Amino acid sequence: MRFVLRRLGFFVITLWAAITLNFLIPRLMPGNPAQAMMGQYRGRINPQAIHALEIAFGVNNHQSLLSSYFTYLGNVFRGRFGISLTFFPDQVTHEVLQALPWTLALVGVTTILAFALGTLIGLLAAWRRGGTLDSLMPPIFVITSSFPYFWLAMLAIWLFSIRFHWLPSSNGYSITDNVGWTWTFAYDAFKHALLPAMTILVTSIGAWILTMRNNTITVLTEDYVRMARAKGLRPWRIMWTYAGRNAILPNLTGFAMSLGFVVAGAILVEFVFNYPGVGWMFLHSVESEDYALMQGLFLLITVTVLTAILAADVATVILDPRTRDER
């Protein structure tokens, strides 16, 4: 239980750090670009909303830093991120929630798939140590995992959309479609998600494969694996419950640490494909200087990443009995 509590505590501290950064960054920047943005709102929205935005960005400080910090914290916890400039007069929260499902479906599914597949391939490669697959694979994936995601996205568009016309190059669905829970729409959305998903999969899978392979190689030198051989267990049994079960534990920690990298890549992939998710909206808000939307999205991305890390911790607790007895 200690382990779970400790991880929850860490979750809260990290979230607090992100929120505080969000509060401080606009204040620490020279010039105060937020002031210019505020000008565009004046007269268009009510004074109360203006006040909330002023607190968020530290414009026109007639409040002390501390009291505006607490007002800001209060607003964040009630989900009040202000009003979006781009989607005026829509609330930031509303906009963000519209983008979220697209990203969860694309990036979430792809990341889980990449992690599961990569872990499996890494385990198999280490198990068949020195085989053709194992000697070819590491250099190949060392190279693919240093590809810039957005460049691979551009290549994919060039090859599959422009040269072969197989798949759409842009958007999450066809504009002619009616958005809704129909088979035609699902198929269309799937077709649009395929290229971005493959891009993320291809670039992110290498890291999981390599770390899992190296973990497994280390675990294979452990006495308990030799013991399993001595016991005359079947090879697949040794591979799963002795090598795999133990090798995946550090890989789960690795998952938490490398997630930021995937998120960064996914943001750019959405941008290249004009995919209507959080990443695209985030970059769009940067471009149009819609700071309220941008900061709301930054927090959303942070919360999502932290939740995924928490999920990895839960998986660790399930798979590793030692964490359950931690004192």
Next chain:
Amino acid sequence: MSAPSIGATDHLATPPVGPAPMVAEVRQGRWGDLWRAIRRNKKAVAGAVILLVFTVIAIFPGQIAPYDGQAMIFQPALPPSWHHLLGTTAQGQDIFSQLIWGTRLSLVIALAVGALATVLAVLVGVSAGYIGGGTDGFLSLVTDVILVLPIFPLIIVIAAYEKNAGLLTLVVVLGVLGWSYGARQLRSQTLSLRRRDFLESARVRGERKSYVILFEILPTMTSLILATFLGAAIYAVLTAAGLQFIGLGDPNSQSWGTMLYWAQNSEALFAGMAWWAIAPGLCIALLGASFALLNYAFDEISSPALRVRKLERSRFPRAEPPPPEPAGANDESVLKVQDLTVAYATDASPVVAVDPVTFDLARGEFLAIVGESGCGKSTLLYAIARLLGSPLPGEIVGGRVLFQGRDLVLLEAKELRRVRWRDISVVMQSAMNALNPVLTVADQMRDACEAHSDMSKREIEERSREVLRLVSIDPIHLHSYPHQLSGGMRQRAMIAMALLFTPDLVIMDEPTSALDVVAQRSLMVQIKELQERLGFAVIFVTHDMSLVSHFSDRLLVMYAGQVAELSETRDLFDRPLHPYSQGLLGAFPSIRGPKVQLLGIPGSPPDLARPPAGCRFAPRCPHADAGCVEAEVPLFGVNGSLVRCVKHETVG
């Protein structure tokens, strides 16, 4: 990118004489070894070559690029030709020249961010690990928070407010946010170093903290620091390219990321200027890959487990196997080891770890194998059990292991599995490592039972309880995980597991050495009792002769991969024939005899890669003379004992 955590300290594994000369030695040895290892590693060479090419281009872009990369002096959107190798941009710039000029900024960012992040990582990681306590708690928390915060979006937020960020701002922001991964690794490495002798002695000498960190700790972490630098450089290349690609930073700077920004803005892919988008990305990927390849290669170099070494079997021509002995010729023996030879590959020539060893083991006999560490006793043991391979390297290159008439060396994997555990079981040195930490004792007993019998769940549970009771463990511990048991209990549980099928032979590799003296003694008594009751034969490996003196029937003394002496235990204790046995006996106190000064054996065992000519013990032997080193010494039979000493008649 896995942690090269163990490798960096491997050089320190052999304890030196004094702390001061060692550090200097290690440092020299490390750079030389590292250089040789890099040159042998193909990935390292590939990475270094790519990096070198880019470095040359970055230094002399003016000499290499045919045109000025920025000048818009050509016809826009030209296809590749001899004049324009990659065509021209929509603004009429030469793409190839832009690529060459762009190298400099990309490389500078990578190296500068790599250096900054590494310095920060070393500062935070090493001080956290070395100072410990509250400082460590705080620094580790900061490290972990920065590690999981989504850095890229954060940088974008900062860049969004600071639109005109110059190169310096970019490097500082990337560096300040990119050190955490390395710091984490360096901290754990420092933690493991802290308890090492040479640091203890530096502390005792009263050296200042800063001195210890700079001159004692950092030199031993060279490869990890390099890995941190390379990791940060990859992150810098990719993140900076991403930022430039979305137009943050200076859009007029010459870099690969900026080229991609303009290519994307001009829809280069759709407008038939594909090279405009492909080439810069390829360069980013290549630069990233060069760092990644170097990083991976260092990982391989510093953790030898990641490399595969193949033993050249051709060096060991297999002798024609002797005809199998007629069955029933010697029903007394459960195991006959004949000329068993084991070799393993090293980076240099193969090493013969077990040089033909031959012995018989009778039904129900207790044979102890003793010798110093590195004499090949464990290798012999695991060769008999057909369990060589990582972590204990080696291959059987000759000889036979006849177990109840069948040669284990020739058995196929499937047949071998059938013999395992039912007929031969193994007990290892440390149950902490030999029991699977994520399965309960019951799980680990069950999978053995399921592999070799069709017992029902209930029968398995019953049998598991029964064997636990055999070794005096309360069966309530059956469903515990290994970490929940005490050291002594774990060890007993492992022995219980070995007895599930009451095998004919139990192979034990120092099963008591992880325990304190009292627990050792009681476990030995219990093993002996069980052996007499259940009638299994035991091969018991130990470095502690006194431990087995009251329990073993015969003793096999190994030295440098060979049998030095094989005698009845009592005979060997009363009248050791080999000078090495005499030395071993002189190395520990006798309980009964008169007070004598304890004599160790001077010197250390020979390097098996270069065994001494003639008698292998001669260099350390008080009785050795020229006659001892003339030829290989055979085993001589003396009153039922075997001894490998030419002077056994006078020495013994």
